[in-house]
Amino acid sequence: MSTQKPKSHDDESLNFDKLEKELYAAVDADKRYWRENDAKFRAVGQKVESYEEFQDIVKASHLKPLEKGDNLNNIVFDQPWNSHAIKMKNAAPLKSTGSNLHKTDNLPKNGQEFARDWRRHHKTVEGQYDFLLSIGGARLEEIFKTEISFGLLGDILTALCSGFSNSDSTAILAIVEGLSSANRFSLSVQFLSSKEKQVCSDLFQKLQLSIESQTEADGKHIQDRLKELEKIYELKSK
Structure with a gap:
């Protein structure tokens, strides 16, 4: 048992x-x-x-907010x-370039990134103008290959017109030309307000005056490009 x-x-x-x-x-x-x-x-x-x-x-x-009597002496923050x-x-x-430009490798790769950087980092006309020049017309053509976001074209034209410099006329013309290659660009032009259309007209007048001061050979070629662009931007009847 x-x-x-x-x-x-x-x-x-x-x-x-x-x-x-x-x-x-x-x-x-x-x-x-x-x-x-x-x-x-x-x-x-x-x-x-x-x-x-x-x-x-x-x-x-x-972590909690510090109180008035808290002492941070001898504390190491790792x-x-x-x-x-x-x-x-x-x-x-960074070396100063006179403007707050992005590094080349940080430039936007598409329209969504452009719109984000445009609104977040470039809120002044001067900053927007420098931003556009830093990208250039050829790259803007790639960025806006699909389309230009609603309202963005007017902002870009305003920045180019306000910051216009004769020394940048060739680069500005390339930007204007690059934007015109966007898909459904005519629709973006139609959505421009009356004020933005006037800004666009003023920008082309500044380009015209700048081109007239160039050599005859270069001026003739650029004049032809400008006339075609005026039609695309609906500044003159086709």
Whole structure:
């Protein structure tokens, strides 16, 4: 006959200390989940520009605002919460060109990127003018191969007319010509307001006057190009 040792009262009792620790751990994990989840939505709402910045916001979700009496002495910050500031600090200084132009490799590759940079980084007419010249007519032709976003053509013509310089006339003509190759360009022209159409007319007059000051051989060739473009921009009857 086998004998079995009866379970003691201590063996059957619950380990409340262990259960309490597990409970606290579960509560902390739940809080962390919802805290980081809120941070993710907040990062998306702020339209962060990189995944690294997105990660930084999520990682910093547990931080609380400093109180008036908090002391930051002897604290070492290892986490690069502002990744953009560090990149700017470590990057080689850019040579001044007299304008805030993008690097060539950062220029827009399509109409969507152009519209984003145009509205985000180039809010003055001077900045827009320099931005257009930095891209050039040939590349703008590729960017707007599909179409030009509604309202953008008028803004571009305004920037070119306002910032016009005789020394840039050839580049401006190339831009005007490149834009005209966009798909459904005639529709973009028709959507120009009366004020924008006047700006377009003024721009072509400035180009005309600038061309007249050039040599006869070059001037004749450019004159012919300009006349064709005037028809495309519906400044003269075809």
